[in-house]
Amino acid sequence: xxxxxxxxxxxxxxxxxxxxxxxxxxxxxxxxxxxxxxxxxxxxxxxxxxxxxxxxxxxxxxxxxxxxxxxxxxxxxxxxxxxxxxxxxxxxxxxxxxxxxxxxxxxxxxxxxxxxxxxxxxxxxxxxxxxxxxxxxxxxxxxxxxxxxxxxxxxxxxxxxxxxxxxxxxxxxxxxxxxxxxxxxxxxxxxxxxxxxxxxxxxxxxxxxxxxxxxxxxxxxxxxxxxxxxxxxxxxxxxxxxxxxxxxxxxxxxxxxxxxxxxxxxxxxxxxxxxxxxxxxxxxxxxxxxxxxxxxxxxxxxxxxxxxxxxxxxxxxxxxxxxxxxxxxxxxxxxxxxxxxxxxxxxxxxxxxxxxxxxxxxxx
Amino acid sequence: xxxxxxxxxxxxxxxxxxxxxxxxxxxxxxxxxxxxxxxxxxxxxxxxxxxxxxxxxxxxxxxxxxxxxxxxxxxxxxxxxxxxxxxxxxxxxxxxxxxxxxxxxxxxxxxxxxxxxxxxxxxxxxxxxxxxxxxxxxxxxxxxxxxxxxxxxxxxxxxxxxxxxxxxxxxxxxxxxxxxxxxxxxxxxxxxxxxxxxxxxxxxxxxxxxxxxxxxxxxxxxxxxxxxxxxxxxxxxxxxxxxxxxxxxxx
Amino acid sequence: xxxxxxxxxxxxxxxxxxxxxxxxxxxxxxxxxxxxxxxxxxxxxxxxxxxxxxxxxxxxxxxxxxxxxxxxxxxxxxxxxxxxxxxxxxxxxxxxxxxxxxxxxxxxxxxxxxxxxxxxxxxxxxxxxxxxxxxxxxxxxxxxxxxxxxxxxxxxxxxxxxxxxxxxxxxxxxxxxxxxxxxxxx
Numbered sequence: 001x002x003x004x005x006x007x008x009x010x011x012x013x014x015x016x017x018x019x020x021x022x023x024x025x026x027x028x029x030x031x032x033x034x035x036x037x038x039x040x041x042x043x044x045x046x047x048x049x050x051x052x053x054x055x056x057x058x059x060x061x062x063x064x065x066x067x068x069x070x071x072x073x074x075x076x077x078x079x080x081x082x083x084x085x086x087x088x089x090x091x092x093x094x095x096x097x098x099x100x101x102x103x104x105x106x107x108x109x110x111x112x113x114x115x116x117x118x119x120x121x122x123x124x125x126x127x128x129x130x131x132x133x134x135x136x137x138x139x140x141x142x143x144x145x146x147x148x149x150x151x152x153x154x155x156x157x158x159x160x161x162x163x164x165x166x167x168x169x170x171x172x173x174x175x176x177x178x179x180x181x182x183x184x185x186x187x188x189x190x191x192x193x194x195x196x197x198x199x200x201x202x203x204x205x206x207x208x209x210x211x212x213x214x215x216x217x218x219x220x221x222x223x224x225x226x227x228x229x230x231x232x233x234x235x236x237x238x239x240x241x242x243x244x245x246x247x248x249x250x251x252x253x254x255x256x257x258x259x260x261x262x263x264x265x266x267x268x269x270x271x272x273x274x275x276x277x278x279x280x281x282x283x284x285x286x287x288x289x290x291x292x293x294x295x296x297x298x299x300x301x302x303x304x305x306x307x308x309x310x311x312x313x314x315x316x317x318x319x320x321x322x323x324x325x326x327x328x329x330x331x332x333x334x335x336x337x338x339x340x341x342x343x344x345x346x347x348x349x350x351x352x353x354x355x356x357x358x359x360x361x362x363x364x
Numbered sequence: 365x366x367x368x369x370x371x372x373x374x375x376x377x378x379x380x381x382x383x384x385x386x387x388x389x390x391x392x393x394x395x396x397x398x399x400x401x402x403x404x405x406x407x408x409x410x411x412x413x414x415x416x417x418x419x420x421x422x423x424x425x426x427x428x429x430x431x432x433x434x435x436x437x438x439x440x441x442x443x444x445x446x447x448x449x450x451x452x453x454x455x456x457x458x459x460x461x462x463x464x465x466x467x468x469x470x471x472x473x474x475x476x477x478x479x480x481x482x483x484x485x486x487x488x489x490x491x492x493x494x495x496x497x498x499x500x501x502x503x504x505x506x507x508x509x510x511x512x513x514x515x516x517x518x519x520x521x522x523x524x525x526x527x528x529x530x531x532x533x534x535x536x537x538x539x540x541x542x543x544x545x546x547x548x549x550x551x552x553x554x555x556x557x558x559x560x561x562x563x564x565x566x567x568x569x570x571x572x573x574x575x576x577x578x579x580x581x582x583x584x585x586x587x588x589x590x591x592x593x594x595x596x597x598x599x600x601x602x603x604x605x606x607x608x609x610x611x612x613x614x615x
Numbered sequence: 616x617x618x619x620x621x622x623x624x625x626x627x628x629x630x631x632x633x634x635x636x637x638x639x640x641x642x643x644x645x646x647x648x649x650x651x652x653x654x655x656x657x658x659x660x661x662x663x664x665x666x667x668x669x670x671x672x673x674x675x676x677x678x679x680x681x682x683x684x685x686x687x688x689x690x691x692x693x694x695x696x697x698x699x700x701x702x703x704x705x706x707x708x709x710x711x712x713x714x715x716x717x718x719x720x721x722x723x724x725x726x727x728x729x730x731x732x733x734x735x736x737x738x739x740x741x742x743x744x745x746x747x748x749x750x751x752x753x754x755x756x757x758x759x760x761x762x763x764x765x766x767x768x769x770x771x772x773x774x775x776x777x778x779x780x781x782x783x784x785x786x787x788x789x790x791x792x793x794x795x796x797x798x799x800x801x
Contacts, residue, residue, distance in 0.1 A: 013643040031452050059451050062477035066444035069437065073448020076435060077415075081452060099438055123654075149678075178678050182652040185643060205415045205433040205449055206456040214380070216428040218436040220420075265678055272676030344679035 002030050002056045006188045016179040017042030019150045019186055020110050021050065023157035024082055026191055028198050029108075031057040031081040033070045037089040038122035039177035040112040044084070064089035068096025072105055076217075078203025080161055084110040086177070088119060090128050090135070097170055098136030102219040104234075106164035106171070106201075110157065113176040115342035124177035125342040126264055129319040132174050133293045141234050143171045143245055144293040146263040150186035153179060156290075158191050165199040167241055174292065176315075178265050178344065238294070247290035248299055252278065256285025258354050259307035259333075261300075262345075263289050263320050266313055272347030277354055284354055292320065297327045304328050309362050310335040313350055317341050336362040376402035378411055380431045387425045389496075391592060393550045393579030394422055397490055398429050400553050401459070404560040405432065410457050410568065415449055417442040419462035419471070422496040426461060440471030447483040457567050458485035465495050467576075468504040468528045479534045479572060482542040486563050486573040489530055492581040493599065500584030504528035507602060512584075527602070534574045535608035542571040545609035549578040551596050559607070566614055578603055618671035619755050620680045622700045623747075625689030627664045630744030633770070635666030637748060641758050641766035642670045650675045663692045670757050685754050686722075687747065689730075694718045708750060708796075726754075728795045734788070742788035749792020763789065 006026050014022070020043045024032065034044045048058055057079075061067045067083050074081030085093050090111055100107035113128040115121030134140040143163055145156040156173050164171035191198065204215050221227045251271050253259060258277075260270045267288035277284040287303045289295055304310055310333050312321035317339050338345065338353045375381050379402040386395040405414050414432040418424055420439035427436035437445045446458040467475055467489035475487060494512050495501040501514040505527050509518040519527075531547040538545050544566040548559040556577065563573035578599050582592045621638075625631040632653050639651040647670050654665035667683075669675050682702040688694045688709040698720040701707055707718050707725045712732035718725055728750055734743040745767075752763055767785060768775070775782040 013640065013649065033448060033451075057451065059448075061444065062473050065441065066474055066477070069441040069444035070448030070451065072437075073435075073445040073450075074452035076445070077449040077452035077456065079452040081448075095438055095441065099441075178652055182650060182678055183639060184650045184675070185648065203453070205435060206413070206453055208433065209412045214431055214433055216380075216434045216436075218424075218427045219438075220424055220427070220436060269677035269679070275676070346679055346681040347677040348681035 002028055002054050004028065004190065005050065005053060007190055009193070010188045011185060012188055013183060013185050014150065015042060015181055015183050016150055016153050016175060017112070017181070018046045019153045020084065020157050020173075021046035022188055023154045025050065025054050025056065026154075026188065027158040027161040028080055029056065029082055029161065030079040031059075031074045033059050033061055033067045033074060033081065033083050035061050035064045035067045035085070035089060037064070037086050039114055039124075039180045040084045040086045040110065042180065043110060064093040065095055068093040069099070071107060072096055072100055075105055075107060076203070076205045078201055078207060080165070080201050082108040082110070082161070084112065086112045087114040087116060087122075087128070090131060094131070094135040097142075098138050099219055100170040101136060101138050101141045103217055104168040106168050108160050108164050108171055110173045110175065112180040113174065121342060122177065124315065124344060126176060126266065126315040127319065127342060129174065129263070129292065129316060130322070132172050133323065139231065139235070140293060141169050141238055142293050143167070143169050143291065144174050145172070145247070145290060146174045146292050147179060148265050148268045148288070149179065150184050154186055154188060158196065162196070162199045163245065165201060167245070169238065174264065176265055242294035245291055246294055246296035248296040249288040249290060250299070250303060251286040251288070253285035253287055253303050255283055256306070257283040257308045258285070258311060258357060259303055259309070260284060260286045260311045260313060260350065260354070261320070261324060262286065262313045263292060266315055266345045269345050269347045270313065270350055273350035273354065276347060276351050282354060282358055289320070289324075292323065295323065295327055300324065301328055301331060304331050304333050307333055309333065309357055311338060311350070311354060311357060313338040313345050313353070315340055315343055315345055334362040334364055336364070376406045378402035378405035378414065378431050380428055383428055388422065389583045391580065391582040391589070392422070393492060393577070393581070394426065394490060396550045396553060397488070397556070397577050397579060398426055400556050401488070401560055402430060404557050404564060408561065408564055408568070410564060413455065413457040413568070415446065415456050415458050417446040417458070417460045419466035421463045421466055421498075423461050423463050423466065423490060424497075440466050440469070440474065442466065443471055443474035443478050443485070443487055446485045447478055450484045454484060454570070457564060460485055460487045462487070462489055463496070464489055464491040464493065464503045464505040464530070468530050475530075475534065476537065479538045479543070479574065482539045482572040484567060484570055484572065486567045486575065489574075489576045490579045491530065491576050491603070492579040494581055494584050496581050496584055500581075505530070507599065529603060531574065531576045531603075531608050538572060538574070538609050540609055541611055543609045543611060544571065544573040544607070544614060546574070546607040547576045547578065547603060547605050549596065549600055549605050550580060551578070551593075551600065562607070562610065562614055566611060569614075571611060576603070578605065618669060618675065619685070619757050620683045621666075621668040621670070621751065621755060622683035622686045622697055623666040623668065623751065624687065624693035624697045625664055626692065627662055629664070629689055631664045631689065632666055634744045634748040634751070635668055637763065637766045637770050638751060638758070639668055639670070640769060641762040644765060645758055645762045647671065647757070648673060648675050650678055652678060663690070663696050665696065670755070685751065687751060688718060689713055689747065691715055706754060708754060710747070726796070730792065730795070733791060738784060738788055738791070742784055745785050745788040746792035746795070749789040749794075750796050752789070753793040753796035760789070760793070
């Protein structure tokens with residue numbers, strides 16, 4: 001059993017990477033497996049610095065492939081284990097993530113997005129959105145929370161463990177280099193003080209000593225139909241639990257004529273923009289999906305249907321927009337886009353774009 | 365004969381009685397290696413502690429062969445899964461089972477780093493000098509001149525390099541105070557069991573063990589019994605069968 | 616909503632991030648809302664180092680902003696990189712004893728200081744960045760001197776205790792930096 005560091009509400013001024021390490025401890029995570037890649041390194045650094053106090057475990061592996069697979073090993077051995085990665089590391093970790101998807105392993109991973117494709121920048125992007133939601137050679141049986149700042153990082157990292165262990169779909173906290181590296185105030189708390197109980201963990205491998213039949217777990221099937229039977233069951237279950245998992249945030253979206261759809265840190269810039277636009281008399285509002293997998297489709301469609309125009313804005317070339325457009329098929333609201341690939345979107349950027357949309361409405 | 369049938373085959377406790385006949389091809393070495401491993405687990409009474417992981421390739425067919433908790437992983441990834449298990453629960457005895465492709469090609473970085481870090485597990489590489497499940501392509505250990513689907517005119521070492529010697533490589537980097545590194549062969553199962561015994565004891569003591577087992581693949585080799593045996597003997601001349609590293613105090 | 620956006624840019628090794636940390640720590644301790652992003656390119660060593668800081672009375676939305684209220688440039692390369700963060704509402708401050716040119720951008724005002732020269736001639740090269748911190752403190756005018764001194768104690772207190780004359784040197788540098796802006800009359 002690990003020792004929890006935060007026993008009462010504590011206001012701290014931290015980087016996001018530090019917040020994630022504290023959150024994992026608050027969630028009673030017992031083991032981290034990891035490999036260095038910017039901008040997530042300080043998650044490992046903080047986790048390691050705290051080890052004498054937390055009595056948790058850490059292994060620095062030889063690459064992200066082994067970080068992913070050894071995390072799976074730790075989880076199968078019955079530990080609340082996790083990892084973190086970014087960019088090219090996230091790409092090669094798909095190998096392990098797809099195995100977690102197939103074998104319903106409660107895999108938890110923090111993704112701190114950086115620029116792509118390839119090595120690109122170590123700074124920031126939202127270009128791992130599609131990869132994190134749908135990576136691997138599969139169907140995206142994954143749960144993805146997109147955070148927008150340090151309180152989110154703390155709240156959703158704790159939540160990720162419970163979602164993963166309750167539903168047994170790999171669960172990701174999708175953040176980015178800005179959130180990892182920036183500092184802002186955050187309130188850390190003991191989850192119990194918020195009525196959050198950690199879902200108990202159990203071992204698949206080892207420790208039975210004859211108390212249960214031997215487990216043989218696999219990800220290979222002989223027949224096409226054998227595979228489809230399993231996946232149909234997964235899909236049915238994913239659809240059934242989705243309403244319990246879906247989360248979103250609306251900001252002044254009720255009467256919005258221009259609805260901005262953005263996730264993660266860009267949604268925060270959008271909130272600044274909404275306030276500035278409203279001060280100028282333009283009725284703007286925000287719809288921010290918090291879960292990207294699964295998307296909260298009903299409220300999303302309702303918000304889009306209410307608006308006169310939609311603006312998609314991302315630090316990517318429409319990775320979220322593609323996912324949303326599929327789900328709002330049939331609605332007639334025209335949309336425009338503000339995509340900055342691998343670059344931060346500021347409030348000013350959005351204000352200017354919405355002003356131009358008001359002058360010259362979108363037609364698509 | 366009748367008496368034998370009534371008694372049934374003598375299976376090790378660590379072997380899964382429900383699987384019945386081996387799923388491997390006729391004459392395959394995997395069944396011999398796994399049976400010997402199961403007997404060793406019984407004799408050392410590691411049945412409750414053992415956790416078995418198998419790779420992709422023919423080794424994956426062992427996913428329900430053993431009567432111990434088992435995970436079948438991805439190609440080359442059995443080593444990190446199993447050291448992930450034993451890092452999380454050091455009381456367990458982890459066994460990662462793979463072929464020469466999984467151990468020495470696609471998973472070689474895991475093998476090297478597990479050896480360097482003295483990860484607490486036994487890695488078994490069944491070396492049959494080719495990729496069996498995918499139809500007999502060249503592997504890192506394919507012998508000079510050996511015909512495979514991707515070296516149909518025989519392996520030309522000038523073009524493809526020389527065969528990889530796994531045990532020698534691991535021996536050169538393993539910590540002599542924590543490791544057991546050996547090469548054995550299915551030509552002598554009694555000796556193989558003695559090798560597995562030392563390897564598993566060492567893992568139970570917290571150490572790192574590596575055993576490369578020279579094995580046979582008559583189907584892809586396209587050899588009959590006599591030819592298969594001869595090929596195995598040729599391999600034993602090329603790949604030295606011995607204990608390379610043995611920590612002090614290990615018997 | 617009162618919000619001050621600061622861009623602080625210089626060469627790696629000039630201590631840009633160190634003073635940004637002291638500034639935001641002081642703001643946090645003073646009960647302000649703070650958001651600080653250290654720029655961190657691949658060029659983590661020896662490149663242009665930029666700190667984006669926001670100090671506000673209410674919760675901060677956008678983490679990264681387009682234009683700064685105060686933009687400080689401590690090298691020629693910092694000038695090249697950072698004119699993009701300047702508009703007609705920005706105050707630009709550059710060190711004319713380091714830079715070989717003047718920033719060519721439309722700003723509310725452009726002020727030159729000689730922090731490097733003063734550090735070398737009157738104090739010590741080591742406190743160059745602390746002079747700049749003094750400049751920043753005066754130019755932003757949202758934090759008190761005592762807030763900054765407390766934050767400096769948190770960051771440098773151990774060094775100060777080991778060598779008390781360092782404390783005097785740093786405080787003197789801070790005050791001289793503040794004086795440079797007061798002279799300029801911003």
